[in-house]
Amino acid sequence: MAFALRKRGPSKFQQAVDGSMTLVEHIRELRDRLFRASLAVVAGLIVGFVLAQPAFDLLKEPYCDLPGATNALGECQQFLQLSPADGFILKLKLALWIGLIVAAPVWLYQLWAFIAPGLHRHERKWAYVFVSIAFPLFVGGAVLAYLVVDKGLAFLMESGVTGLSTQLEVTRYISFVTNMILLFGVAFEFPLILLMLNFTGVATARRLLSWWRAVIFICFAFAAVATPDPGPFGMTLLALSLSLLYFIAVGVAFLNDKRRGRGRDVYAGVADDEASPLEVDREPVEAAAPVDVVKPIGSPEPIAKPVPIERRYDDMT
Known part of the structure; x- marks a missing residue:
């Protein structure tokens, strides 16, 4: 059946x-x-x-x-x-x-x-790649933040005037730790922005490397302003980590440019005063087809005057 x-x-x-x-x-x-x-x-x-x-x-x-x-x-x-x-x-x-x-x-x-x-097919492919990189970066930032809290909390407690016998308020302490973990995890996604600029062709690796002074300054300024830990340990470690990730991203961008052939000097080995070679076309140029004479356009017909309102009728009147 x-x-x-x-x-x-x-x-x-x-x-x-x-x-x-x-x-x-x-x-x-x-x-x-x-x-x-x-x-x-x-x-x-x-x-x-x-x-x-x-x-x-x-x-x-x-x-x-x-x-x-x-x-x-x-x-x-x-x-x-x-x-x-x-x-x-x-x-x-x-x-x-x-x-x-x-x-x-x-x-x-x-x-x-x-x-x-x-999204296009190639955009979906790169999205998979970036997501697979983003998750380990976030986890790495979260683990580093936990270590920073473990080491930096002793400095904060010992540097205060109240000493270690201070009893901390539970909600503020948990908010302090979770904010540190969230900030470090999000900040570690910074290299993905640079790689996205390079993979989409917006900026080459050489251009990204030329920004190193400004990027390092921004990393330290961001760490000083955004880090909940007022001690120097957490801010310095976050800034150094972001700077290291920046140079790693630039290195990956150089490999990507080399793979795609970007930045190659087409005229390498050619002197500045040397003229570029021109191909001489020796085929004779044929005569063009004759153009017809344009005929003059006649004058338009006069427009009839509008009929007065009392002489206009429709199918209802």
Whole structure:
């Protein structure tokens, strides 16, 4: 017994690529993808609510590692809580951060699936490359920020007038650590901007290298202004890391220019006063076809005067 196979139509991705999807269908697709991303974030929020306490213990370790931060029993000194709801609100914030990280593959895929049809094939390829580089850079910046907090917190506590016996407020301390992690992670995406300028042909590697004085100054100025850590350790380490990433990005740009053949001097070895070779065309030039004589345009006919209003009639009168 033969069964007739139903022919499947084009997918939503193909419809969006070829432009056959209407505006209403685009809005419906956006609604569906936002709904799926929201479900993933809610599921990640539930997971984050379970992992909030281990995450808090991990963020608390830099403070507990300080000399004098433990009591006689070896227990870490408790944080100061100013409001009864601070602990629960802080747990919700940590759960939201963890939920966004856990659900990142889902909501990032939904975002990419909505944007990708509007890109060309080579643009999608480079987008995959940049995303695969952006994630390790962000993780590297976050790990470096955690180490900076671990080392720089001792300097901040010892340099103050209150000493290490100061009991820190819990929400401000967690905000300080999370802001450091977020800032370092975002700042480490700086090389991607330079690579994007080079890969798209906006700036060559030589031009990028010629900006090294201004870039180093901007790195130190940005680190001094944006870093939550007022101590010199965190600011200096962030500025040096950004400068190192800048030179690494310039090196990758040089390799890309060499691969594409950019920057080659076409007239290398030619003297400045040497004329360029010209190809002499010895074929005779044929006579052009004769041009017809332009006939004069006749004068236009006079326009009839308009009929008075009382003499105008239509099919109703």
